[in-house]
Amino acid sequence: ELEERLSGKSWMRVVRQAGGWTPDMPLFRVELRFMRPVMREMQTYLGKEAGAWLDDPWQAIGHYGDFWGYGVGLPPEHDHAPDVTHRGWMRLTVPSGDSNRSRWPTDPAWEVIQRADFGSYAPPMPLLRKKAVVHNPEAIDAEIYGLLKLRSVIHGHHQKMGIDLLHEALDFLEAMADVDERKGRDYEEEVREKARSLGRGVPMRPSGVLPAKSTSSSAATILPDSLRDR
Numbered sequence: 001e002l003e004e005r006l007s008g009k010s011w012m013r014v015v016r017q018a019g020g021w022t023p024d025m026p027l028f029r030v031e032l033r034f035m036r037p038v039m040r041e042m043q044t045y046l047g048k049e050a051g052a053w054l055d056d057p058w059q060a061i062g063h064y065g066d067f068w069g070y071g072v073g074l075p076p077e078h079d080h081a082p083d084v085t086h087r088g089w090m091r092l093t094v095p096s097g098d099s100n101r102s103r104w105p106t107d108p109a110w111e112v113i114q115r116a117d118f119g120s121y122a123p124p125m126p127l128l129r130k131k132a133v134v135h136n137p138e139a140i141d142a143e144i145y146g147l148l149k150l151r152s153v154i155h156g157h158h159q160k161m162g163i164d165l166l167h168e169a170l171d172f173l174e175a176m177a178d179v180d181e182r183k184g185r186d187y188e189e190e191v192r193e194k195a196r197s198l199g200r201g202v203p204m205r206p207s208g209v210l211p212a213k214s215t216s217s218s219a220a221t222i223l224p225d226s227l228r229d230r
Helices: 002-007 012-018 036-046 057-072 108-114 137-154 165-183 187-197 216-220
Strands: none
Touching: 057 108, 137 165
């Protein structure tokens, strides 16, 4: 009533009455707005192909229930993994003694909202969001440069004359070679594993070839004599 008087949008009264509302009944409106950045993160989570419908407004219309489930949470009959399922942007709960409010049971009145029918009811798809990670090589180099400067200060190298980036980087390489040997790490294999975790393809090794184990002695050969006593 108040909103109608303020906005003059009285046409919603007809829609509400078609749903069974009468003027003597209390009315609460739940509204969700999904802006483009949110939908882009949903597509990142689903994958470009599986989430292609998020780029097409006409296809997205058919996913009202999925959007609604993300916004208000899934009803109990579709929430098959309550410990990991997204709880919804907003949810009315019944307080309990659990310190984790996300585990509080959903109020029965809110379950009615979760079951909203958009015309062709189907079990909602559990949606999640994931930010796209873009690695900027220049930003990474700048961060490494800053860390090397910090390393120089922490190790007291700033008190020596003639220090430069090359000497600090080589000193770092020697220290990491010792760590790799102590932990039995192989840098090449570490890089290959990082590439896999980022979804990058890695070349196959020749059949029967295992990664060579690095040693500090081989790494030390690249260091100039001026660094060996540091």
